[in-house]
Amino acid sequence: xxxxxxxxxxxxxxxxxxxxxxxxxxxxxxxxxxxxxxxxxxxxxxxxxxxxxxxxxxxxxxxxxxxxxxxxxxxxxxxxxxxxxxxxxxxxxxxxxxxxxxxxxxxxxxxxxxxxxxxxxxxxxxxxxxxxxxxxxxxxxxxxxxxxxxxxxxxxxxxxxxxxxxxxxxxxxxxxxxxxxxxxxxxxxxxxxxxxxxxxxxxxxxxxxxxxxxxxxxxxxxxxxxxxxxxxxxxxxxxxxxxxxxxxxxxxxxxxxxxxxxxxxxxxxxxxxxxxxxxxxxxxxxxxxxxxxxxxxxxxxxxxxxxxxxxxxxxxxxxxxxxxxxxxxxxxxxxxxxxxxxxxxxxxxxxxxxxxxxxxxxxxxxxxxxxxxxxxxxxxxxxxxxxxxxxxxxxxxxxxxxxxxxxxxxxxxxxxxxxxx
Amino acid sequence: xxxxxxxxxxxxxxxxxxxxxxxxxxxxxxxxxxxxxxxxxxxxxxxxxxxxxxxxxxxxxxxxxxxxxxxxxxxxxxxxxxxxxxxxxxxxxxxxxxxxxxxxxxxxxxxxxxxxxxxxxxxxxxxxxxxxxxxxxxxxxxxxxxxxxxxxxxxxxxxxxxxxxxxxxxxxxxxxxxxxxxxxxxxxxxxxxxxxxxxxxxxxxxxxxxxxxxxxxxxxxxxx
Numbered sequence: 065x066x067x068x069x070x071x072x073x074x075x076x077x078x079x080x081x082x083x084x085x086x087x088x089x090x091x092x093x094x095x096x097x098x099x100x101x102x103x104x105x106x107x108x109x110x111x112x113x114x115x116x117x118x119x120x121x122x123x124x125x126x127x128x129x130x131x132x133x134x135x136x137x138x139x140x141x142x143x144x145x146x147x148x149x150x151x152x153x154x155x156x157x158x159x160x161x162x163x164x165x166x167x168x169x170x171x172x173x174x175x176x177x178x179x180x181x182x183x184x185x186x187x188x189x190x191x192x193x194x195x196x197x198x199x200x201x202x203x204x205x206x207x208x209x210x211x212x213x214x215x216x217x218x219x220x221x222x223x224x225x226x227x228x229x230x231x232x233x234x235x236x237x238x239x240x241x242x243x244x245x246x247x248x249x250x251x252x253x254x255x256x257x258x259x260x261x262x263x264x265x266x267x268x269x270x271x272x273x274x275x276x277x278x279x280x281x282x283x284x285x286x287x288x289x290x291x292x293x294x295x296x297x298x299x300x301x302x303x304x305x306x307x308x309x310x311x312x313x314x315x316x317x318x319x320x321x322x323x324x325x326x327x328x329x330x331x332x333x334x335x336x337x338x339x340x341x342x343x344x345x346x347x348x349x350x351x352x353x354x355x356x357x358x359x360x361x362x363x364x365x366x367x368x369x370x371x372x373x374x375x376x377x378x379x380x381x382x383x384x385x386x387x388x389x390x391x392x393x394x395x396x397x398x399x400x401x402x403x404x405x406x407x408x409x410x411x412x413x414x415x416x417x418x419x420x421x422x423x424x425x426x427x428x429x430x431x432x433x434x435x436x437x438x439x440x441x442x443x444x445x446x447x448x449x450x451x452x453x454x455x456x457x458x459x460x461x462x463x464x465x466x467x468x469x470x471x472x473x474x475x476x477x478x479x480x481x482x483x484x485x
Numbered sequence: 486x487x488x489x490x491x492x493x494x495x496x497x498x499x500x501x502x503x504x505x506x507x508x509x510x511x512x513x514x515x516x517x518x519x520x521x522x523x524x525x526x527x528x529x530x531x532x533x534x535x536x537x538x539x540x541x542x543x544x545x546x547x548x549x550x551x552x553x554x555x556x557x558x559x560x561x562x563x564x565x566x567x568x569x570x571x572x573x574x575x576x577x578x579x580x581x582x583x584x585x586x587x588x589x590x591x592x593x594x595x596x597x598x599x600x601x602x603x604x605x606x607x608x609x610x611x612x613x614x615x616x617x618x619x620x621x622x623x624x625x626x627x628x629x630x631x632x633x634x635x636x637x638x639x640x641x642x643x644x645x646x647x648x649x650x651x652x653x654x655x656x657x658x659x660x661x662x663x664x665x666x667x668x669x670x671x672x673x674x675x676x677x678x679x680x681x682x683x684x685x686x687x688x689x690x691x692x693x694x695x696x697x698x699x700x701x702x703x704x705x706x707x708x709x
């Protein structure tokens with residue numbers, strides 16, 4: 065397309081701003097909606113950072129207890145049950161468990177709200193944290209309830225404002241902890257790892273070694289598979305363990321584990337009736353179908369706008385024909401205009417999606433039980449954006465066909481005499 | 486002298502659901518290179534239809550059209566568009582400028598459909614705007630121009646591609662007498678200085694008398 069054609073498309077847009085903006089926003093708003101939808105799914109399933117290898121992991125973050133009287137409770141897993149059963153089933157470096165909490169740290173005259181995470185030592189082997197300084201705590205540290213902590217880079221910069229943390233301490237809930245490691249900041253959407261301070265789980269208040277077969281707890285588990293310990297092995301072992309726990313339970317009390325499952329399974333199951341859950345692939349197809357329907361709206365809108373515009377522009381098209389435009393060149397022109405509008409609308413949609421994601425982080429991510437939605441690191445999925453633009457382009461080009469067909473039938477003499485298309 | 490346009494037994498029938506209208510009835514006409522011919526007749530006699538058929542904007546129902554000795558019936562859309570672009574230039578009574586384009590882009594329109602370098606297109610446009618005295622209005626839009634200026638832009642657009650034939654459909658019809666004279670002078674100078682063949686539809690006897698030949702139409706028939 066020559067520059068002058070682009071210029072003329074711009075002139076066309078300028079001369080009929082109403083239709084121009086209608087087309088532009090008709091395209092950009094669906095693109096924005098889909099990008100936000102994908103962003104939510106993408107960041108929930110692939111939060112990156114320490115969880116970047118979560119395709120090798122199975123998560124078991126919730127359990128349900130039903131009692132003989134018909135009452136039931138949903139919650140995390142109790143630490144006693146983990147220590148007594150789960151910790152024994154998995155290789156030590158393949159099982160992570162942790163519970164998150166928030167606390168307020170008082171420094172001189174400032175109060176600082178902090179996200180804490182109490183973990184076992186295997187947590188540091190299961191997840192891929194990037195240590196900027198120091199090292200993680202060990203099984204020995206956890207067992208002996210040593211006063212050690214790992215902190216995030218952002219907290220380090222805020223508290224110590226210097227490069228080395230060796231020998232530094234921080235005071236939390238009346239206890240003083242020695243900082244032994246600093247890790248790269250974690251996305252707050254990484255639900256299994258996010259925190260600003262990580263502590264040995266033995267420090268957690270109310271922690272107990274009683275198994276509590278009939279109560280829920282606060283912990284989530286992550287299993288990282290290995291060559292000799294695959295997903296089927298893990299799932300089978302958890303099934304066996306459930307049977308064992310239920311056998312130990314009071315008569316009529318039953319434990320049901322919501323997993324172990326992959327991140328995508330958990331995401332798609334969370335908001336659906338478990339009976340209706342058709343699996344991850346079907347869920348992705350469902351999402352793609354929704355996106356397609358959302359995209360169909362601007363495509364239909366473009367068809368209707370194009371038909372109206374052609375009616376309005378019939379004289380211009382007749383003039384162009386009189387001065388040498390061929391059917392093909394006019395067809396390309398209409399389709400080119402659509403393509404330019406679609407591309408512009410698509411990119412505007414991406415900008416709007418970024419704006420919306422930053423302005424409405426809380427609203428977008430709160431439903432995912434994220435502690436600090438404001439800390440979420442937004443990363444748009446450009447692969448999806450590319451597909452979106454490609455599909456939109458196909459739609460928009462197809463939507464140019466009908467008007468282009470009408471153009472090809474246009475009799476310039478008739479139109480120039482004042483006849484309607 | 487070479488025949489530029491040759492029409493043989495051209496008829497044009499407009500067919501609606503119930504009515505059949507004979508707009509042109511067995512017109513035979515030959516126009517030579519460099520001629521300035523006017524077509525006269527009462528309203529509805531088929532003058533514009535004849536011009537549209539000559540300009541390959543409309544197909545005759547019957548008859549033969551030859552441009553520079555070549556029969557153009559059966560030409561593809563692309564070939565007809567090429568002929569209109571290379572050989573013909575149109576001037577319409579209502580100017581028919583594209584309102585969303587400025588004067589320069591309106592004038593350059595026929596050149597857009599030619600393989601031509603940007604610089605050459607700009608140069609030709611500039612030259613023809615100078616010729617019609619509208620260089621200072623190049624960035625203006627049609628809505629900002631007077632009727633006479635609009636028609637001068639339309640003439641500039643018709644001649645920018647240096648066509649051999651200009652077909653003007655009542656080019657002075659919407660202009661006052663002074664502006665009409667200006668346009669007529671412009672067409673005459675193109676005819677004399679460039680040797681461009683001009684066919685002009687007009688109601689104005691005075692203007693028609695200034696042309697070399699007058700073709701009279703009445704009820705779709707030639708009545709010379």
